[in-house]
Amino acid sequence: MTAGPQDDNLTDELEEAYWSLHDGAAASATVGQVLGRLPRITALIGRLAWRADRRATLCVIVFQLASAAMSALGLIAGVAVLQHLFAQGPTPDRVRAALPQLLLLVGLLGARALLESGVAVAQARVTPKIRTALECDFLHLTAHVRLEAVEDADWHDEVHRANDRGLFYARQIVGQVVSPASAVLALAGTAGVLGVLHPALLPLLLLSVLPVGLAAVRSARARFASFKRWNALQRRVRVFSWLLLDVDAAAELRSDTVQGALLDEHRRLTLKIADEDTRLGVQAALLHLAGRAVGGLGTGVTYAALAGMLIAGWLPLAAGAGAVLAIQSGQAALTRLVEVAHLVYEHALWVSDLLAVQERSRRLLPGRAGPEAPSTVRTITVDDVRFTYPGRDAPALDGVSMCLTAGQKIAFVGLNGSGKSTCAKLLAGLYEPQRGSVRWDGVDVCEMDAQSLHRQVACVLQEPVRFPFSALSNITAATGTLTRADPERVLAAARASGADGVVASLPNGWETLLSKRFKGGQELSGGQWAKVAVARGLYKNAPLLLLDEPTASMDPPSEHAVYEAVLRGRLREDQITVLISHRLASVVDCDTIYVFDDGRITESGSHEELMALGGAYAVMFRLQAAGYQTRAGGSETVT
Incomplete structure (x- = not known):
């Protein structure tokens, strides 16, 4: 038995990581799915670019179209040059006759180079703006969604996936979309040139480029599938690398002398990765060879058909030479289209995730249309509140009611999971009750501007x-x-x-x-x-101060000083202070103590009243106090 995947199992032992959801998606997509999605992806990126910088986006479109036109015109000019060179007459005369078309060809190629530079410059202007706009919008939305959304595990995965992958690929995908668009325009231009030379050349173009395209599809799919396997192994390796480097694990790792076992497992997995790299390289070489062979066969048939057209007199020799150039250009354009289309398909899934999270975040924002929360509050009233966490059946709070008054010191006590912290978050407006209400001076907190309410609450947490x-x-x-x-x-x-x-x-x-x-x-x-x-x-x-086990990591003198300041010193006399604590000695001086049990308030009153009641609070207090009392025989124990 080993800690890592077996030889016949590279991925099944690991759960799907949130950030690997779409890895390898292009490997299982059909050509129709990839090509069918490209127009939607292009439109999506176009809308993002248009919002980010209209001028730069317009430049990309215009320059790209003009560059494609220059390519087509360059092919036509090249054919014209060949026509003059293959014409009858002395060689110097033919060269002089071809010179104007040759100069035109040079000019068209120069113009194309300038236009492509213009595309790159405009793309460099718009791409960072898209990334900035998406990132700022994403972070603004996710930083303000309601607390219960943030605490949901599925939401957590979605947000981190969008942040890790969506924003990363959003920056790259603009250039990736431009590349297949350029390839499509180049194919269209090639087809147009061949149509001008002779309509019968169009089927020959299809015959020559299809084998090349199929080989490119196979190669792209194999690469994406192998990456998924490689990525799964890398995740396993990172587990062992992290353990070997983690400061928190260092002491135990050394005391247990487990370094050798971890290093052995790390080496076993890295050897698997090396084997996977080798397998991918060999497979890519074989696929490339097969593609070249099939493509060569298709090209041979094409050129044979082209030779037959020349022998039959359907085409002049110069037009045949031009057709060869056009077919080679079409093959290169299709290969580029297939390669980048698969990349764009997979990366667009991540960008779509990002946009979906942003849209969902807009629906999860707290209310902003209500009145501002007051800077002072006389009473906070909790009336028959019920709250259940998403994905759970049992309520965290059920039928909780209380009234807090300015200047009071309140304590929430009870066992872990009894509802203390949940109630505090409802007081602060961080959660919204599913039943009942929380009111500040008679105004329901759900009707207030949420951000203004949060500004009037100070929270001090254990961590x-x-x-x-x-x-x-x-x-x-x-x-x-x-x-x-x-x-x-x-x-x-x-x-x-x-x-x-x-x-x-x-x-x-x-x-x-x-x-x-x-x-x-x-x-x-x-x-x-x-x-x-x-x-x-x-x-x-703030008018409401919530202290949730704030002194758990303090030494006794520091803890005493804090409670003296918070419960007796008080920097603001009209402040409502809510203290959540397991150390009941710290809540003795509170005006009212609420005892929570299973989402309900089972007891309430001052320390003296609760001790006289003899209920759960008295039992817990005496149990804690007993740990500090001197036992018979003069020894002391502390629990």
């Missing part, structure tokens, strides 16, 4: 965001800015949370970058980050 910015920006981020600060508020929040001591220990103080990814950057401990997060919440100075 805060560690922004890779300066210490000062990590605090001011709470008010939506990284560059502006109120010095007095910053210092007050830092002192209350203990973050002032953290900043004092940094080499550049408030300007120190809190990330090792930057030169001179510093990394904080979990407890230090918790202090910065509490300072961020206090700095926001």
Whole structure:
């Protein structure tokens, strides 16, 4: 038994990764599907380009059409040159007669080169604008969708797939669409030239290019199919590479002496990748040879038919030479069309994903049409609220009601999964109840402008965001800015949370970058980050402050200092403070304690009232307190 795929199984052992959904799609698509989709893809990219830069898009279209016209006219001029060169008479006279057409041919080729440069310049102008517009729109939409959408696993995969692949291929696909369009125009021009020379030459063009096209299709499909196999192996290799390099796994990896096993498995898989590379190279060479052989046979038949037309007098010799040039040009154009068409087909699936996610995001945006949330609030009323997470049957909250008043200190306690954090997010307007209502001074939060409501709520979570910015920006981020600060508020929040001591220990103080990814950057401990997060919440100075296990990673003195500041010091007297904690000693001084169990409030009251009640809260409190009490014999245990 091995940790990686077996010799006869390269992909089945792995689940389909979200970012590999469309890999290899071109390998299974028929020629009709690929060619049938090309016009829709071209129209889609054209609309994106038109919105991004109309002038540059128009230049691409005009220059591309003109370039194709120059190619067709160049073929005709080339035929005219050959007609003069193969005419009767002395050689100097024939060369002099061909000179005007030769100069015209040179001019047409020069014009074509200039037009192709114009296409490249216009494309370089429009492509980054498409990428920028799509990326900005995508990030703006996904950053503002409702929280329950972000927490959905399927949504998570869709968004990351669109970000990883959709935006990447959106940048490339403009040039990729231009290339098959150019090839189609070149084929049309070639057909037009042959039609002018003699209508019977058109079937010969088809006879010569079809074998080449079929060989190109086989080669493209084999390449896409092999890439999917190769990609699956690379994913397995990355698992072992990541384990060997990961800092979190380093200590256990060494203590268990598992490096050798991981290295052996890594080598086994890399050898498989090398074999796959070799197999692909040999297969590509054989397909190319087969294509050349079939294409050569078709070309031989074509040239034999062309020779018969010359012998029969249907064509002059010069026209026959021109037909050869046109047929060669058509073969090259068709090969290019097939190669790029498969690429465009697959990459367009990723871009379509991106656009679909953007459209879905627009439907998931919270309301923006309601009134602004107030900067002060007297009461927050929760009335018979029910909320169920997407994909789950049991409600996270069921029939929850409460009334919070300005200046109050509230605690939510209960077992994990009892509904505490969910209720806090409903208070903040991050979730919308499926039944019941949450009202700020009588106004339903679902009717308010969502973003203005979020600005009036400060959240401090157990695992805060560690922004890779300066210490000062990590605090001011709470008010939506990284560059502006109120010095007095910053210092007050830092002192209350203990973050002032953290900043004092940094080499550049408030300007120190809190990330090792930057030169001179510093990394904080979990407890230090918790202090910065509490300072961020206090700095926001919002009418509602939510603290969800904010001191879980702090040492006891720091935890005590934070609760002193939040529950007794209070930077804002009219603030409603909601504390979620498993450490019941920290909620003793709260005005009201709500006990949650299985999505319902089973008890509520002050600490004294709940202890007198003798219910679940009293049991939990005594259980925790017992762990700190001195036992008979003078020993202490801490649980």
